[in-house]
């Protein structure tokens with residue numbers, strides 16, 4: 001047997017976890033500031049939930065989902081994104097009946113069978129949020145500025161650009177689709193095979209095609225943003241005005257299509273030039289029809305998701321030195337009596353909220369001090385027979401190398417005090 005992880009899946013190693021925590025904690029703090037609460041969802045849903053929300057002609061549903069039959073034959077899918085599950089839970093738990101506004105965030109692993117590249121995995125982590133209920137532009141602007149605040153909090157906005165656009169609604173988008181079909185039809189033969197099919201199934205997706213010939217033609221196509229109805233146009237104008245008033249920097253990019261069918265009106269992407277072709281760090285938008293499509297009441301909503309792996313790559317670029325020390329105190333000891341004393345003291349220090357490690361067995365003092373050095377501890381405590389006899393603990397300050405002894409009867413509190421004063 002070959003011991004390895006599945007292609008496209010990866011571990012977050014303990015030495016990197018601190019960085020992940022930093023980003024996650026920043027996001028959670030900003031979510032709380034906006035009154036969002038966490039929803040923990042299963043990673044498996046009935047396939048239909050995704051097929052119906054994402055659209056059967058999208059790349060995700062057509063090619064990328066991990067779908068399999070359950071033992072009773074029902075079709076299950078590992079979630080490729082979070083919004084469909086939130087909408088399913090929103091309906092199932094009648095959240096709409098409890099409050100006119102529901103604010104939810106989630107974190108966790110998503111699964112898509114894509115070609116793995118730098119910053120892109122088949123099993124990847126996302127942080128996302130959904131604001132369900134209101135359709136007013138202020139809610140779009142709140143969500144977008146919240147995303148921006150999270151990224152600002154993590155210190156990486158210098159690498160980022162926020163782009164926004166509008167995809168219209170059930171009134172102006174069908175008209176726009178007709179315009180697109182009329183535009184692409186004469187070019188049909190020059191489109192790739194997928195796009196020839198898209199011309200019938202979903203012409204909007206042609207705008208997203210990465211094939212050079214297609215994107216060349218698409219660059220001359222009519223733009224949704226010029227085809228908005230009056231309501232959509234004023235909605236978009238108000239989103240922009242609110243973002244301006246919140247001081248969130250953005251550019252309007254009419255080229256944003258988004259890979260999913262459920263988006264209406266506002267869409268946005270946060271991109272970076274630092275990661276090669278994997279340039280989207282966060283994305284989202286309004287999806288006023290999704291909850292209804294899944295069998296719930298009409299519920300306008302706006303949401304976003306961001307990819308943790310790409311965020312972490314940018315975070316590494318911004319803070320290459322990594323994060324702080326792992327522990328505060330390391331206890332080295334010599335002799336049976338000292339080992340027992342060390343164990344007691346370690347428990348006491350942890351009880352005082354001080355992260356503490358000790359040597360378990362009978363290693364030489366030299367090798368214990370080596371480990372203490374590597375641990376990043378601020379203080380190393382040394383207990384030998386002499387210290388036991390005199391009722392003291394030797395304290396080495398790992399920054400200065402200076403050594404002295406505890407003077408108090410209770411070394412735990414004294415050590416806590418020393419750490420506090422540093």
Ligand SMILES: [Zn+2]
Nearest residue numbers: 192195209214
């Ligand atoms: Zn194409």
Ligand SMILES: [Zn+2]
Nearest residue numbers: 169172229232
């Ligand atoms: Zn419209």
